[in-house]
Amino acid sequence: MFSKLDISTQLISEVYIGDKEYTIDMAFDNILRFIRLLGDEKITDANKIKIGIEILLDEKLDYDFETLIKIFKQLIAIIFDTDTEEAKEDVVYDLAGEPLPAEFQKKEKEYYSLTEDAQYIFSSFKHYYNIDLFEEQGELDWRKFKAYLNDLGSDTKFSEVVKIRMMEIPADATEAEKNDIRKLKAAYALEGSQNDIENGALDLAQKQIIAQKMYDEMMRKEEENE
Structure with a gap:
């Protein structure tokens, strides 16, 4: 593909x-x-x-x-x-x-959004690859972009943010440490992940197919009743 x-x-x-x-x-x-x-x-x-x-x-x-x-x-x-x-x-x-x-x-949970995390992605590409994504608009292929994104180093802001979202709160952490982690996770919380967007696109297509079939059936019955 x-x-x-x-x-x-x-x-x-x-x-x-x-x-x-x-x-x-x-x-x-x-x-x-x-x-x-x-x-x-x-x-x-x-x-x-x-x-x-x-x-x-x-x-x-x-x-x-x-x-x-x-x-x-x-x-x-x-x-x-x-x-x-x-x-x-x-x-x-x-x-x-x-x-x-x-x-x-079963869907693997994802911890990033290409839209919500745009600023982190931009700064991380510039820091890690010295790629200015604004200069690459209309040029950099989506498949290359995804490959670069998947291989960003752990010292980039994007990787740091994803790590925070994936972080589990240790059971043996103090209450103060737990609160600090919760605040950090809340600060970088997503409204929706990339998986949500992709699955939503598939659901959209499926819903429209069903809606079209229902409409066609309704029109067929109306024609029969005329």
Whole structure:
């Protein structure tokens, strides 16, 4: 998938929709723009799908909404690498062999947010790699960005903040030490993790598919009753 970094091949950003080839804008700042869109509560789910596709492909697609939902789902699977074989192996199934609903699936908790932690990420890239992310906008590929992010040194602010969030309060700590840790964790607490955003994108696509099916069924019954 595109979000995986394979140094044995060239980075590919093309995808076929129907019989036409499109180029996904995989610049890290464009993907972050897409992620911010997903978290914007002022925008309806339907508009998030339409605007999200336009952000990723830099083009409005003239398809019916049901097809747009499928395209959106395909694109977020590419961006977030959600349909790899590794992911499939982690799916939890019921006794009938069907995947359990998303809320029952095991998901590894993440302790960062690409949007909320933007200042820590910027300063850490500059400190550790001497990379100015503002200067790299439109240039640095999302897959390279994620690889850099995952390998930031322990002496960076981003790594320090993540470590604080992951920190357990020792049982043998004094009450004063426990309070200090609680205050520190509260100071760096997240409103939502990166996992929340990615799972929310998947849920958005699934909800819209269900809503579209319900709408189609309602229209079919109305036609039968005419």
